[in-house]
Amino acid sequence: xxxxxxxxxxxxxxxxxxxxxxxxxxxxxxxxxxxxxxxxxxxxxxxxxxxxxxxxxxxxxxxxxxxxxxxxxxxxxxxxxxxxxxxxxxxxxxxxxxxxxxxxxxxxxxxxxxxxxxxxxxxxxxxxxxxxxxx
Numbered sequence: 001x002x003x004x005x006x007x008x009x010x011x012x013x014x015x016x017x018x019x020x021x022x023x024x025x026x027x028x029x030x031x032x033x034x035x036x037x038x039x040x041x042x043x044x045x046x047x048x049x050x051x052x053x054x055x056x057x058x059x060x061x062x063x064x065x066x067x068x069x070x071x072x073x074x075x076x077x078x079x080x081x082x083x084x085x086x087x088x089x090x091x092x093x094x095x096x097x098x099x100x101x102x103x104x105x106x107x108x109x110x111x112x113x114x115x116x117x118x119x120x121x122x123x124x125x126x127x128x129x130x131x132x133x134x135x
Contacts, residue, residue: 004034004132007067009085011076012040023073023099023121030125037063060085065092069132071124074100077110086113099124
């Protein structure tokens with residue numbers, strides 16, 4: 001049996017690499033016992049390692065569609081890529097757990113795709129570990 005896989009979605013555009021990656025590193029460190037997919041480990045907005053944005057999108061969606069759970073950080077509620085990832089996860093019946101630390105107002109369609117929302121990282125991690133079998 002393969003390891004439980006979690007995909008980390010969230011804004012990256014108009015952010016420094018550190019801003020877009022800090023929360024992902026935190027999640028990866030906290031969620032032991034599963035495979036955590038951090039898109040920044042493959043492509044990021046500072047190091048040009050790709051031929052086109054199409055390549056990046058297809059690569060990210062490949063991993064998203066094969067994940068058991070999506071954790072999305074609403075650090076940039078206007079992120080088109082994040083909105084697409086959430087919608088695709090919903091279509092594939094992959095649970096979406098949201099993190100909205102700033103308590104930003106979110107579009108109702110985004111909220112409709114989220115199974116559970118948190119404003120605190122540790123509470124989110126504890127929930128995922130308890131409800132998805134990592135505790």
